[in-house]
Amino acid sequence: MDGVMPNELAGTIAEDFVQNLGLPDLRFSSTLRTGGASFVSAMQSACLAVAGGVARCVLLVAGRRGYSSQRVSKTSEGSMPPMPVMRQIDEFERPFGNTVAVQWFAQAARRHMHEYGTKSEHFGHIAVACRKHANRNPDAVMHARPMTLADHQASALIADPLRLFDCSLETDGAAAVVITSA
Helix, strand or coil: CCEEEECHHHCCCHHHHHHHHCCCCCCEECCCCCHHHHHHHHHHHHHHHHHCCCCCEEEEEEEEECCCCCCCCCCCCCCCCCCCHHHHHHHHHHHHCCCCHHHHHHHHHHHHHHHHCCCHHHHHHHHHHHHHHHCCCCCCCCCCCCCCHHHHHHCCEEECCEEHHHCCCCCEEEEEEEEECC
């Protein structure tokens, strides 16, 4: 293991991770701060690091108490500190009513609908497929609770054009992925 990329959403930065685990001779470490896309961005960075010869084997780790922990706005023990991106939200988004992720994604979804003729039903097919895959896991939060396209279309609008079933569930979870060459 000569590279690590912990997920900043969990409040861990690469330097702390490396020091706490006592990892010697690291060739690559990084912490990306792209909100909910951080883990996917980290996978892309790790792949580039391996493909470019910067590292041979990169460990990506993430964990979050998204359901059981207090939210960012709470001040009780165990709450998550606000991410740096939250500062720009206070300055540029909140004054105009955009305060949560579903509102930001709704704007992108509406633009996609405008550009490509996407319909709410198209988003519904994604939600139905995700639920179908989740139902294969007996430990999934929504196990044994299938969803149809009609269920999706009947769910409440949360931030037009996104509906309740377009939104992800806040859950506790952790993952680790090792990126290496073939």
